[in-house]
Amino acid sequence: MKKRYAVCGVSNRAIGMFIGPMLNTFSAHCEVVGLLDIDPRRHEVCKTKYPQLASVAEYGPDDFDRMVAETKPDAIIVTGRDDTHATYIIKALEKDLDVLTEKPMATTGADCRRIMDAEAKSKGKVTVTFNYRYAPIHTKIKEMVLEGKLGRITSIDLNWYIDTYHGSSYFKRWNRVREVSGGLSIHKSSHHFDLVNWWIGQKPVEAFAFGALNYYGPEGELNPKKESGRFCGTCEVKQDCTYYTRWSTRSKDVQIKDDHLGTVKEEQGKQAYSTYRPDACIYDEEINIEDTYSCTVRYDQGALLSYSVNFSLPYEGYRLAINGTKGRLETMEYHAPARTPFPTDVQTIDYFPLFGSKETIHVVHREGGHGGGDPVLLEDLFLGPDPARPYTILSGSEDGAYSIGTGEAVWRSVKEKRAVRIDEVLSGNLK
Known part of the structure; x- marks a missing residue:
């Protein structure tokens, strides 16, 4: 019987590291039954890449309980922004569900303690995907x-x-x-x-x-102009920024890859991700x-x-x-x-x-991401630990x-x- 997974955080990491392999390599063992994210556009991007998910139910960030009730997953994959990890891990454990989470498992030691305490009371188990x-x-x-x-x-x-x-x-x-x-x-x-x-x-x-x-930050020695709120895509002084010109030219704007939330360009009347853009100025006072x-x-x-x-x-x-x-x-x-x-x-x-x-x-x-580690990690996650390996x-x-x-x-x-x-x-x- 296939194990049923719901994904909390439809990030680039979720799509590339987990959803794609589950559909293409481990389809005999896995089924994606739910997608949860704060931005509906990410659901659309995921389903455009993998049309076989067209009928999979979509949920917002506050719909976890409803998602579990309607889709009846066996496990939750947690791949959203780091500060969301603890919330969904603990909710899953409270429902006796297994959890696969990307690193870091949480953003504070206090949340780690909450997770371990919840796991001690749960039938579910937490696995942290340390691919290194x-x-x-x-x-x-x-x-x-x-x-x-x-x-x-x-x-x-x-x-x-x-x-x-x-x-x-x-x-x-x-x-x-x-x-x-x-x-x-x-x-x-x-x-x-x-x-x-x-x-x-x-x-x-x-x-x-x-x-x-x-x-x-604003005191960076190579900061071409002390002004917060800039973005590379619209910055008037980007040609004076060494970090920008090292990778981009006047005719080619190199977009930094974001493994987690990512962005998509506006095209055919569709909006880019509504809540996020990954080209904020590296000299911003927010840092x-x-x-x-x-x-x-x-x-x-x-x-x-x-x-x-x-x-x-x-x-x-x-x-x-x-x-x-x-x-x-x-x-x-x-x-x-x-x-x-x-x-x-x-x-x-x-x-x-x-x-x-x-x-x-x-x-x-x-071959494979993280020095060839990703494919073997995925086998352990979706097929079970390699019985020939003599250590954990x-x-x-x-x-x-x-x-x-x-x-x-x-x-x-x-x-x-x-x-x-x-x-x-x-x-x-x-x-």
């Missing part, structure tokens, strides 16, 4: 740790780089407002914190951080989040993480080193070689035993909570200039 875990390089790192090649993990160095195209996109969109995204230490860095938590098999205890808004972080995280079994992320760099990728009592591994990844203005090597892992010679490990790479990889609510709790501890540490414990964040007992 599934990239072949990342699963190989997990296997090396489990094999004991590094011994007891003592420290991790992770430096993440977001290029000027990708980094500036967060400041054009809703992500730039902390109240709806949690800030980038949650919206983006929760991916990174989850990877480290999963790789080393330890729980974060405490974080201390520094952070700043260095590139964007209230940071674009640079550096932090240290302490774990319950003694490991120490040194982490940094920067959202305005010449190339995209990360550098990772994991140290243990038996050895060290190192790797570097370029996420967007097509945009990187120089040749990049295929990613490998260098393994250094504590007493021995270096070994370079090549990994078989796969799908994430639950606790995984989601620890990644968000770390991210919130980071920005609170920046704000309050003190070390912040993760249990403070997740319990709501903040000083």
Whole structure:
């Protein structure tokens, strides 16, 4: 029997990551029975792309109870704006429904606690779709740790780089407002914190951080004009904006891709998405989040993480080193070689035993988004976890909570200039 899914948040991510594969690859196992979104135009866009959904019922943001009563789903997929996640996850759990949610599971530690408390009383289960875990390089790192090649993990160095195209996109969109995204230490860095938590098999205890808004906002050094309320599409000084001219020309306006809400151009008398446009000025005074972080995280079994992320760099990728009592591994990844203005090597892992010679490990790479991780994640979601895999990889609510709790501890540490414990964040007992 097919499992019935209703989708809360008909975003680009919902359409591309879940709805399309459910209809094209997993149609023998899945059925989409309901679509819920604040903007009816998104329903229209989704059904235009997938005409087989023409008869699927549509609902507004306050119609969750009616949707469940009328469509009788087995599970809810949550893929709307980040600040809507907790509401629909909890509503679903209260009706004993399973939930698949994109990251971040919520935008605050307090909402994570509400979700875990609701799940404890429910027959439903929360799965957080951390697709970074599934990239072949990342699963190989997990296997090396489990094999004991590094011994007891003592420290991790992770430096993440977001290029000027990708980094500036967060400041054009809703992500730039902390109240709806949690800030980038949650919206983006929760991916990174989850990877480290999963790789080393330890729980974060405490974080201390520094952070700043260095590139964007009204005080950005490359701001061509201090004036809020501008949009790239109509801006009179866009040719003086380096972030704009790096990717666009006078005759070609490159639209930043928005994986979540997106936009469509007005055509044939139809209006673009009515509530949103993703080309707001990156120097707007509305921006209230940071674009640079550096932090240290302490774990319950003694490991120490040194982490940094920067959202305005010449190339995209990360550098990772994991140290243990038996050895060290190192790797570097370029996420967007097509945009990187120089040749990049295929990613490998260098393994250094504590007493021995270096070994370079090549990994078989796969097609698909997020470094080849998306297709395998979708198989686990819609076919069940791979029984041949000897370790757990799908994430639950606790995984989601620890990644968000770390991210919130980071920005609170920046704000309050003190070390912040993760249990403070997740319990709501903040000083």
